[in-house]
Amino acid sequence: MFTFPIVAVRKVIDQGIADAAQNGGFRNPYYGTRPGEGEKSGVWLVGDQGVYLCSNGKLAEGARPLVVYSEQCHPDGHPDWWDYKRRHFGADDGIEF
Template sequence: MATLSFKISDIKNMAEHARAAKEHRACLDQHFDENLWKEEFKKRKVSDDEVFSELNGSHLDGDKIPAGFWLVKDQGVYLMSNGLPVDKAPDGKGMNISHAKGLKPGVDVDWYDAARRALGGDDMVCFIPLEWYDLSVEKGKRTLSIRVNKNSMSLVL
């Protein structure tokens, strides 16, 4: 089990971006969430294989994809807004992201091994609800802390 910590001050603008966005991107898990599907797709009673073949998002009802963050593991572990258009970094170069404490390449020496211990060896993207940020702020927390294990994620308050 590991706890990923993100400074509230570093992710505030991303939360505002996600909240203000008119459209949101779905991560892989959300493609399989029937609550986000268009009604006509639900009626087809499709298999997971069919959903996988529809990953262009044509089966999703864009109005149902909630605002939030993507928790990403690739070059380190970081949060980013799922809002569209993509949230640009303050310097205009690349995407606006915030790395978890101790998991930033080029800064943290052990980031690669620590990321593998926390989230496994594969790259991944998971949805984090905006409500977790809101609850952390309401409770006066300085960090959004997410407890992860190989089966689940939960907010730490």
């Protein structure tokens, strides 16, 4: 199980709404392979270098999304993050919408 501080999750959601309003909508969770599918408001659970949440609001050129790492799987704050990620998310990188 992954847990996130609720205040930080609310900030991610608010930032995603602002990004979408400023930049024309929402990003595609399928890396553009299925245009028009999944381009709706939401958050992504991302397994990468740790596990984190980010919104899918479109970003300005060169901008990075606001992310919040799970309390169990932050690469800078939890020494066993890789084992935890592999056990609960899998070894591969990925996105869950």
